[in-house]
Amino acid sequence: MAMIAQVAAQQLTVPESIPELAARAGWTIEATLAAGAGHTRHRAPVGVSQIELICDAISRLGLDPALVRSARWLICAQAVPWRAMPTNAATVHARLELPPSVQSSDINASCLSFLAALQLIGPSVDASGCPALVASSEDPLMALDWSEPHSAALFGAGAAAAWVVPDRIPQRGETLLAIKTQLIESHTETSEACVIRGGGTKDLFGADGYGKFSMNGKALFQAASRHMDCFIERFVSLGGVEPACADWVVAHQASREAIELMRRRLKISPDRMPVRFEEFGNQVSASIPEGLASLCRSGQLRHGDRILVLGTGAGLLIGATELAVVSAKT
Incomplete structure (x- = not known):
């Protein structure tokens, strides 16, 4: 089975408070709170694009540049890319000056893009013996429709990256996350419930609502x-x-209500399901890997722990992945 050797989140975004969000959107603070906004959410600073967020996340994996260049795949997995063409992965490939041997591709499975990337690339990593970079990044600010506060208030920017390696024994002091059971299902009766009008061939440029979520x-x-x-x-x-x-549940941070409903319905103890929404908002595809990176940084993982990664995404997609913590023997 393939394993996640490192996972890290970018550190370029800046927090935006409820009063700042209200001023940006033209709402009252009361309306902002009623719309379900967290205490803060993060946004990309002026001049920092989705591509910079990805590159920063990759840099924080702490990998030797020669090791990064040894990757067989660079997968950028997001709901909304920086541009329709070229792919995010091609742009990141150029920014990092990676060799032609690193195949670059994008995957879009909405909020579950990171899980979809692991599911698709994991078997190839294990079969080939070659590692892969998987990164998810979102910068939703431009697509938000401020006339829809109950959706616009939820979202924030973010990015995280993972170094995926073939099955191996961890080295001294190393902790790996073995990718075990995976399942993603599509329930498309609500496929039109989340829409961005633009970026494809259906919606005419400049049409009413073009580019808005x-x-x-x-x-x-x-x-x-x-x-x-x-x-x-x-x-x-x-x-x-x-x-x-x-032992741990890393859930997609869709909204305060959705997280709590999932926790109660599935009988998950609050101390085993960290909530990041109040600080970061809904980071779309970056939500799950950012939460995973935070859990790994916490120092709470122990050998043998079972991590359930769980979420939903536009489509409707429902997905889950079990990760097993594998630590070196001391």
């Missing part, structure tokens, strides 16, 4: 609730850990 949160919430229990049953039947039995 629109979300029917109620429809997504109801669909996720309707399908979650059966999804978990299928995940467990494949060998995945029961949510109530996991």
